[in-house]
Amino acid sequence: MRINVLNELRQPVGTVTVFDLCEPLISLEDTEIRGLSGSLTSVRTNRGLLASLKASATVSEQCARCLVAIDCPLSIDFEEEFIPILDANTTRRMRVSDGAGGFRIGRDFVLDLGEPLRQYVLMLEPQKPLCQPNCAGLCPACGADLNAASCGCTRTFDERWGVLSGFEASKKEG
Ligand SMILES: [Zn+2]
Numbered sequence: 398m399r400i401n402v403l404n405e406l407r408q409p410v411g412t413v414t415v416f417d418l419c420e421p422l423i424s425l426e427d428t429e430i431r432g433l434s435g436s437l438t439s440v441r442t443n444r445g446l447l448a449s450l451k452a453s454a455t456v457s458e459q460c461a462r463c464l465v466a467i468d469c470p471l472s473i474d475f476e477e478e479f480i481p482i483l484d485a486n487t488t489r490r491m492r493v494s495d496g497a498g499g500f501r502i503g504r505d506f507v508l509d510l511g512e513p514l515r516q517y518v519l520m521l522e523p524q525k526p527l528c529q530p531n532c533a534g535l536c537p538a539c540g541a542d543l544n545a546a547s548c549g550c551t552r553t554f555d556e557r558w559g560v561l562s563g564f565e566a567s568k569k570e571g
């Protein structure tokens with residue numbers, strides 16, 4: 398998601414701009430964000446823009462037990478500083494120390510939310526997403542989806558496995 402901020406960078410320190418965001422699909426390196434909507438508030442700082450994103454979106458995950466595709470709603474909320482490579486008024490190169498932190502705004506004065514979004518989505522994604530809290534998972538013997546129907550495998554084995562895998566999952570989730 399890319400926003401031209403040349404105008405914002407030419408404003409005096411403290412200037413606030415709010416961008417409404419509505420992106421049906423953002424494809425990133427290792428994930429896809431759908432239906433992102435929210436707002437980006439940009440504040441001119443002495444070296445760049447402080448951007449605060451407040452948005453909701455959906456990412457696709459796979460149930461950790463039965464592997465079915467599920468949609469996970471996410472609230473993405475972050476504040477990051479973006480520092481331009483060039484001065485917006487003189488287009489001269491800005492001095493930015495390596496330890497400055499934050500993200501850079503390239504020579505085109507476009508603020509790219511792609512990389513921070515990717516990082517925050519990775520952080521926010523559930524580690525063990527489940528299609529439903531009591532998902533029965535797959536039969537360890539024949540691979541049948543036990544949410545749909547019980548398979549022909551021996552019941553005692555299935556039940557013992559179910560208790561065990563439930564215990565394991567709740568231990569790791571907690
Ligand atoms: Zn499931």
Ligand SMILES: [Zn+2]
Nearest residue numbers: 536539548550
């Ligand atoms: Zn089975």
